[in-house]
Amino acid sequence: MFIRGAICVALPCLGTFGVDAQVDVVKGRHSFGVSGFTGDAAIAGQVTDVLKNDLRLSGYFSLAPVSSAEYVQSGSVRGDRNGIVVECVVMQQATKRVALSKAYQGSAQDVRRVVHKLSDEIVQALTGQRGIAETKIAFVWSHNGGKELAVMDYDGYNARQLTYDRSISVRPRWSPDGRKIVYTSYKNVFPDVLEVDLYTGQRRRLAAYPGLNTGAVFSPDGLSIALTLSKDGNPELYTMNAEGTDLRRLTHTRSAESSPTWAPDGQTIAYVSDESGVPQIWQINKDGGSPLRLTVSPSYNTEPDWSRPPGNSDMTPMLAVTSRVAGKFQIGLYQKGSAGVVTPVVADGMDNEDPSWAPDGRHLVFAKTVHWRSQLYLLDVVTGEQVQLQAVEGGASEPAWGP
Amino acid sequence: MSSKLLARTILVGVITAVISTGCHHGNGAAGGNNPQGGTGAESSVPGIGNGTGSENGISPRPVLGANGLPEQGQFPAVLFDYDSARIRPSEESKLEAVAAYMKANPGKLVIEGHCDERGTAEYNRALGERRAIAARDELVKLGVDSSRMSTISYGKDRPVDPGHDEAAWAKNRRCEFVVVTQ
Numbered sequence: 001m002f003i004r005g006a007i008c009v010a011l012p013c014l015g016t017f018g019v020d021a022q023v024d025v026v027k028g029r030h031s032f033g034v035s036g037f038t039g040d041a042a043i044a045g046q047v048t049d050v051l052k053n054d055l056r057l058s059g060y061f062s063l064a065p066v067s068s069a070e071y072v073q074s075g076s077v078r079g080d081r082n083g084i085v086v087e088c089v090v091m092q093q094a095t096k097r098v099a100l101s102k103a104y105q106g107s108a109q110d111v112r113r114v115v116h117k118l119s120d121e122i123v124q125a126l127t128g129q130r131g132i133a134e135t136k137i138a139f140v141w142s143h144n145g146g147k148e149l150a151v152m153d154y155d156g157y158n159a160r161q162l163t164y165d166r167s168i169s170v171r172p173r174w175s176p177d178g179r180k181i182v183y184t185s186y187k188n189v190f191p192d193v194l195e196v197d198l199y200t201g202q203r204r205r206l207a208a209y210p211g212l213n214t215g216a217v218f219s220p221d222g223l224s225i226a227l228t229l230s231k232d233g234n235p236e237l238y239t240m241n242a243e244g245t246d247l248r249r250l251t252h253t254r255s256a257e258s259s260p261t262w263a264p265d266g267q268t269i270a271y272v273s274d275e276s277g278v279p280q281i282w283q284i285n286k287d288g289g290s291p292l293r294l295t296v297s298p299s300y301n302t303e304p305d306w307s308r309p310p311g312n313s314d315m316t317p318m319l320a321v322t323s324r325v326a327g328k329f330q331i332g333l334y335q336k337g338s339a340g341v342v343t344p345v346v347a348d349g350m351d352n353e354d355p356s357w358a359p360d361g362r363h364l365v366f367a368k369t370v371h372w373r374s375q376l377y378l379l380d381v382v383t384g385e386q387v388q389l390q391a392v393e394g395g396a397s398e399p400a401w402g403p
Numbered sequence: 404m405s406s407k408l409l410a411r412t413i414l415v416g417v418i419t420a421v422i423s424t425g426c427h428h429g430n431g432a433a434g435g436n437n438p439q440g441g442t443g444a445e446s447s448v449p450g451i452g453n454g455t456g457s458e459n460g461i462s463p464r465p466v467l468g469a470n471g472l473p474e475q476g477q478f479p480a481v482l483f484d485y486d487s488a489r490i491r492p493s494e495e496s497k498l499e500a501v502a503a504y505m506k507a508n509p510g511k512l513v514i515e516g517h518c519d520e521r522g523t524a525e526y527n528r529a530l531g532e533r534r535a536i537a538a539r540d541e542l543v544k545l546g547v548d549s550s551r552m553s554t555i556s557y558g559k560d561r562p563v564d565p566g567h568d569e570a571a572w573a574k575n576r577r578c579e580f581v582v583v584t585q
Contacts, residue, residue, distance in 0.1 A: 147560065168557070168560050170524065170560070171524070171525055184528075186555075186557075189555065190553070190555055191528070191555065191556065210553060210554075211532060211535075211536070211553070211554050211556075212528065212529070212532040212554070212556050214525065214528050214529075215525055215528075228529060230532045230536065230554070230556075233536070234532070234533055234536055235529040235532050235533065256488075256526075256529035256530060256532070256533050257529070258525050258526055258528065258529035259525045259526065272525075272526055272529075274486075274530075278486075279526055302522075302523040302525070302526040303523050303524075303525060303526070322523050324521075324523075327521070329523065353523055354523070354524065372567060397524065398524055
């Protein structure tokens, strides 16, 4: 339902998603026993695998033997060519309390989506938190010497190509309603900001001024777009409305401003400026005014992305950034009140770039480059666990986690 | 040579059309408004909807690369220091040669800004643009009309040397110049 098959074709190279079957018990996690599903063995096996993977990736559960788990799942599947029905019961063993009892229906091709919905409802029922299993990730696919946009499920499955321009299409960003993606396209030679409607496949050009048009990102209410333009002399920050009109210039510097990201309240915009001689994160009011420098160390911080945790979340809003330390890129987090210091969260000696927050404000997707090829990884910032998504032939970069 | 030249000729035509049809990308053509903003669907985009993408024509890249320069204006790339958009004194003579050519010949100049791979993607797009603008501003000082020039930043997406060492990086931190005849 999210992306119609008619506008997409599956990437040929994507298949299974590998995660080691860890059942370690981390403090604060619920132990969860998946007993599986009765019924058609093939469907039941797939449903079980997807459910286990979703629960593991959620970060809230450690998978445990049914006999010793705090929560235990049981269920059944029925299915034929016309559709499937998945019934699931989750019980708290000690109290015999039924935490969830539901049936889910879907087409036979939609098994993964049906289970993602079930997984998110289990997360909601047992933790009160919003799950991420039904979300999507857009990314840049390096293909045949060019760069195309693609969209996939959050777990790396169902990747679909979104552009077929045989050009350079980069830096996708989602509209808050998940219906549109804005990005930078070199299809007409010069870098322009385009928008694609995922429901209809229609594209339109939102900004095509002289020079650089890039970095477009929707405000939290979806009504405005911040972006970088160089039409007035050097790369500066601007805002415009979602139709591409009512352009307003925010910054006036002799340096370059890029990579805007809206604060959760939509009132300020964080961005990169090298005004101090090195790239650092700055902040400016959405209507302009005096910029405020946010980060001081390390000496190179770029690609800021504000998290937007839901209202009832335990997570606080944070900026994820790409820092450069000793010649390597690492992912770091910045919080207000941290005296300008970015704390590394992925610093493994490889190049890690382009962090983008999941809507739960807890998970990040980022690009890790190994042997000069970039692939996408998920990070749970609470547990620190990284998971590699299925490798994409040619490489994947600049991910954007959808709403 | 013939197929390459043909592609090049077609693509020069494409660029010429982009620049000469009053497109707002022509330097100085746009004011504070956006002529195409909010005009609805771009219905002519092939690819999305059919999923083949194989008839989309030729990528615009070949004419803009180091090997795709038009016959009449082959200029050496202007090189830059790491994370810098300053024109080195040693590169001035290259810009003087470009300026002399432009003053003696018709046509428009496309200035490409490029970066090495040791910066993040979007930051490098801004840095590449600053390099192209620095070269353009220097050419203006040397007497080339700014309305004849436009800039394209490719960030780190189009290295001329695919290597991963200082020798490759030094070549990739550059501006290239493409003369487009009208």
